[in-house]
Each structure stands twice: as structure tokens, then as C-alpha cells.
Amino acid sequence: MKESEQRKIFNEWLDEHRALLFKVIRSYAFTTEDQNDLFQDVCMQVYRSVPNFKAASAVSTWLYRIALNTAIKWSTKERKHTDGHQEVEKMGNLLMAQNESSDERIGWLYDEIKKFNEIDRSLTLLLLDGFSYKEMSDMMGITESNIGVKIHRIKKQLTENSKQYEYGV
CATH class of the missing domain: 1.10.1740.10 (RNA polymerase sigma factor, region 2, helix turn helix motif)
Structure with missing residues (x-):
């Protein structure tokens, strides 16, 4: 080339x-x-x-x-x-x-994502961008079932943490 x-x-x-x-x-x-x-x-x-x-x-x-x-x-x-x-x-x-985001909820989400380990952080971004479990599995080298478990835990953690946030998620 x-x-x-x-x-x-x-x-x-x-x-x-x-x-x-x-x-x-x-x-x-x-x-x-x-x-x-x-x-x-x-x-x-x-x-x-x-x-x-x-x-x-x-x-x-x-x-x-x-x-x-x-x-x-x-x-x-x-x-x-x-x-x-x-x-x-x-x-x-x-x-x-x-510098604050135009929507403080986005700032909150990025703050929460920063707290995750590298794998969970990556999975969260992939999920937010609409990738399928299969695509995530291919990118990350993790089984689809493991992706599902990790994403379930991430969602649960974000939901729990959002209860402390004024607007919820």
C-alpha cells in the first residue's frame, strides 16, 4: 500500500x-x-x-x-x-x-465509568455504543456468557450508584 x-x-x-x-x-x-x-x-x-x-x-x-x-x-x-x-x-x-458537560448526567456516567477496571470500562463503552455480545466477545476475547455476566453486574452497580444521584439513571 x-x-x-x-x-x-x-x-x-x-x-x-x-x-x-x-x-x-x-x-x-x-x-x-x-x-x-x-x-x-x-x-x-x-x-x-x-x-x-x-x-x-x-x-x-x-x-x-x-x-x-x-x-x-x-x-x-x-x-x-x-x-x-x-x-x-x-x-x-x-x-x-x-468544565462541566452540558448534561451533568453524562459527567456522572463518565465519573462512574472511570471507577471500573479496564475490562469493565471497555465493556461499558461497547454496550453504550450498541455492540452485540458477540461483537464484544470478538473484540475482547471473552466468552459471550462471561460478557453477559459482567454487563449484568455493571448495570446493577450503575443502578445502585444512581440512586444516590439526584436524577437517577
């Missing part, structure tokens, strides 16, 4: 699926700087992988898998560097007003 063709495909996919990538990134990186870093990592991985795409699945499914795997690796690497250290970004946020 020529580099110009690879770049063209990459740009088309990025334009069409940017929101999908940002959902994953926002669920794994919590500061603007980290989100930018993770976005760059995901884009680099997608760009490198363009020639390997064989159309065995939908582009969105394939990109989701790349984004999730990259985010999980990035998250693990970042956690090793930050364990036991207070983040400078958190200290700076004390002096600045927080």
Missing part, C-alpha cells in the same frame, strides 16, 4: 470515527494533557495498522478494538509512573473552574 493511500484512508476513518475514539480516550485518560497523549498514541496505532485491515469486520469495530487495546496499555503504563505520586494536574484544577 502506498503511503498516500494509507494517509487518505487514515484521514477518512479519523473524520468518520473521531467521536468513537474520543469516547474511549475520555474513559481512560482524565486530564486534557493525558487525553491528548492517548489520542496521539491511538492515532499512531491506527495509522500503522491501516495496511493490515482486511475488512473481516466493520471499520468501527476494528478501530474500537485498536483504541481499547491502546488505551488499556497506555493506562497500565501511566499507572506505573503515577503510583504514589500526586498529579500536578489535580493540584492546578483547584484554582480553575471545572
